Amino acid sequence: MPSRTQTKPKSAPDTAARSTPRQARAAKTVQKILDASIDLVASEGAASVTTSSIAKAAGVPVGTVYRYFKDKDEIFSHLADQFQQEVDDHFADFLPLDAEAMSEMEFLDAWLENLIEQMKARPAFIELLRLAVRLPDHYHRTRRSTARWIPEVGRLPVFNALDIPLGDRKAFYDVWINTGWVAMELSLLADTDEDYQRLKNQAKLLLLSYFGHYQDQAR
Amino acid sequence: MPGKARKKVGITAASNDDGPKLRARPTQARAERNVANILQAATTLVAKHGASGVSTSSIAREAGVPVGSIYRYFDNKEAIFSALAHRQHEEKDARFSEYLPDHPEDLDTDEYVAQWVENLLDSLRELPAYEELLQLAVRLPDHGEENLASTERWVKAVRHLSIFNELDIPAEDREAFYRMFVHAGQATIEMALLSETEAEYRRYKRQMTIMLQAYIGHYKAGAIK
Numbered sequence: 001m002p003s004r005t006q007t008k009p010k011s012a013p014d015t016a017a018r019s020t021p022r023q024a025r026a027a028k029t030v031q032k033i034l035d036a037s038i039d040l041v042a043s044e045g046a047a048s049v050t051t052s053s054i055a056k057a058a059g060v061p062v063g064t065v066y067r068y069f070k071d072k073d074e075i076f077s078h079l080a081d082q083f084q085q086e087v088d089d090h091f092a093d094f095l096p097l098d099a100e101a102m103s104e105m106e107f108l109d110a111w112l113e114n115l116i117e118q119m120k121a122r123p124a125f126i127e128l129l130r131l132a133v134r135l136p137d138h139y140h141r142t143r144r145s146t147a148r149w150i151p152e153v154g155r156l157p158v159f160n161a162l163d164i165p166l167g168d169r170k171a172f173y174d175v176w177i178n179t180g181w182v183a184m185e186l187s188l189l190a191d192t193d194e195d196y197q198r199l200k201n202q203a204k205l206l207l208l209s210y211f212g213h214y215q216d217q218a219r
Numbered sequence: 220m221p222g223k224a225r226k227k228v229g230i231t232a233a234s235n236d237d238g239p240k241l242r243a244r245p246t247q248a249r250a251e252r253n254v255a256n257i258l259q260a261a262t263t264l265v266a267k268h269g270a271s272g273v274s275t276s277s278i279a280r281e282a283g284v285p286v287g288s289i290y291r292y293f294d295n296k297e298a299i300f301s302a303l304a305h306r307q308h309e310e311k312d313a314r315f316s317e318y319l320p321d322h323p324e325d326l327d328t329d330e331y332v333a334q335w336v337e338n339l340l341d342s343l344r345e346l347p348a349y350e351e352l353l354q355l356a357v358r359l360p361d362h363g364e365e366n367l368a369s370t371e372r373w374v375k376a377v378r379h380l381s382i383f384n385e386l387d388i389p390a391e392d393r394e395a396f397y398r399m400f401v402h403a404g405q406a407t408i409e410m411a412l413l414s415e416t417e418a419e420y421r422r423y424k425r426q427m428t429i430m431l432q433a434y435i436g437h438y439k440a441g442a443i444k
Contacts, residue, residue: 133363133364134360134361134363134364135360136358136359136360136362137358138362138363139357139358139362139409140357140358167422168422168425168426170422171419171422171423171425171426172426174410174423174426175407175410175423175426175427175430176430178406178407178410179403179406179407179430181406182402182403182406183399183402183403186370186398186399186402189367195395198391198392198394198395199395199398199399201392201395202392202395202396202398202399203399205434205437206399206400206403206430206434208437209430209433209434209436209437210429210430210433210434212433212436212437213429213430213432213433213436
């Protein structure tokens with residue numbers, strides 16, 4: 001099942017931190033460091049953030065930062081994990097799982113539109129995305145996320161209504177979701193608001209037409 | 220406009236100013252050969268052992284040069300990998316140009332897309348160690364940027380294709396359409412080429428064709444309701 005239950009980003013990061021915070025206070029410190037990093041990345045851009053500026057913003061000594069993280073890159077990697085987790089949660093939040101009578105366009109309006117707008121509304125998200133696409137494991141991180149969603153979209157009524165040959169289904173879901181990711185990224189990384197709107201509409205159109213192919217088959 | 224001036228389509232300026240970052244620019248033919256040798260050796264080793272099993276000293280041994288001569292041109296192993304990834308992007312660009320048909324107006328749109336996907340993917344796959352190098356490239360910090368830059372280069376090329384010009388795309392949406400088309404295409408190329416099995420590769424290739432045909436189909440004359 002998708003992460004409906006784990007709606008909030010985990011306070012303890014996925015990958016083993018240098019020293020594992022055993023107590024609640026330590027976990028809080030780690031989260032404080034991560035939150036301060038997000039703010040700094042959003043306000044100054046990833047390139048100009050340093051471990052000492054993070055420590056200052058979090059209100060902890062630099063030594064504390066190094067207790068939990070090897071370096072800046074490790075903090076960024078945790079941020080990207082957290083970012084992906086939040087995107088996944090929104091993915092779940094906006095999925096109209098029980099909407100039987102929804103058309104493909106209504107589905108895209110309810111899901112992709114909301115998902116992209118939700119991220120666009122938070123400047124820190126965009127900065128994190130800028131950072132995430134620069135990380136060495138970005139490709140694998142999004143591919144993992146896609147793999148997680150393949151069985152889920154397969155259960156959605158809009159996808160179920162399509163007439164897709166059994167052997168092609170997994171590839172269809174995979175390409176559909178992966179295209180959704182890259183289309184979302186391309187829109188969110190747009191330089192101007194106008195660009196963003198246009199790219200977002202094209203993203204919906206692309207996914208809609210792709211649906212359409214198998215809808216025609218069904219008729 | 221169909222039948223109008225056959226504009227030369229393709230990618231020409233892919234890498235004039237953004238070549239791999241070398242410590243020293245190879246000025247003489249011999250030095251250039253050295254760099255080419257090093258990259259060739261690195262490709263061979265990556266194909267054989269994967270990126271993690273390669274070191275600068277093993278590259279030097281394979282290339283038949285002293286380790287010091289590697290460090291003359293590259294800071295470290297990562298710089299070599301980065302140069303390999305960059306070269307792979309150039310090769311992808313070159314293949315992309317090669318398979319854009321000269322007289323696209325003679326071809327049906329769907330058929331054109333199907334042929335393009337088929338030819339491009341199959342030809343990329345035939346390049347030496349393409350999959351291993353792609354595995355390596357997707358892990359590099361500038362992979363996202365390289366892809367976006369490559370998208371912009373491809374957009375410039377497809378903009379002139381008469382096959383796209385014949386579509387009923389509102390003028391203000393064209394750029395966004397091209398970028399979405401190319402970017403989605405590139406992401407799917409990666410997926411397909413990183414497939415683990417032959418059957419999977421064929422399925423992704425088929426889905427890529429269907430997706431791009433459907434997207435274009437939306438703008439075919441008379442398709443908009």
